[in-house]
Amino acid sequence: MTVRNGLIAAVLSAAVLSASAPRAAAAQSHIYFTGGIGAGTFTPTCDTGCFGNAMNSNSVILMLGLHATPRIRAEVGVQYQPATGVRSHAGSLSVGVAAYLVHNLFVRGGVSRLDVEVEDSVGVTEGNGGPGFTVGAGYDFPLGKTWAITPYLDYFAGSLKHLDYTAGPTTTQTAGRVTALNFGVALSYRAWRR
Secondary structure (H helix, E strand, C coil), rough: CCCCHHHHHHHHHHHHHHHHHHHHHHHHHCCCEEEEEEEEEEEEECCCCCCCCCCCEEEEEEEEEEEEEEEEEEEEEECCCCCCCCCEEEEEEEEEEEEECCCCCCEEEEEEEEEEECCCCCCCEEEEEEEEEEEEEEEEEECCCCCCEEEEEEEEEEEEEEEEECCCEEEEEEEEEEEEEEEEEEEEEECCCC
16 A cells, blocks of 8 residues: 555545444534653664664654544654664654544554664665554543543554665665664644533
8 A cells, every 4th residue: 555545445434434424423523632651662774874773862743633523533653763872763644544443542543654763883865754553552541621641552563665774985875774773752732522
């Protein structure tokens, strides 16, 4: 599945869910925003360069969602993981869907465009692309009617068909893959009344 096809599928899914939702649920549609910080690890593997070592990282997550029903929302978001101690990072820009399984517990999934930069003792590998995917879960602990503290766990992975590996004056085209796991705590905002 290409990223374009995934985006089309996500938009069509949100449209179908919105059209089939009862009028009462449509009246309660709301915006969801969450931003959080945490930690994680990511592992880049490349045909040339980046040796495939797991890298510890900090993490930042920002997600914007629009509920089609009280239990299902379309989301667009970014996850960024800068490695600790070296000039390396992994990132994901995603479009997907989140669904509440029980009261405040949700799972999410979607397609993503990936970005990676890895510095090793020989050179630097960098590039972006995909396709990739993201999955995760979280739990909203309410702080009143609109705010919540949301612990989360997210995973993203995918292939990168175009990477540049620079060692000294030489740049080589290569390909690779990245997998990343991150967890943390976010502050979430829901503009609606239950």
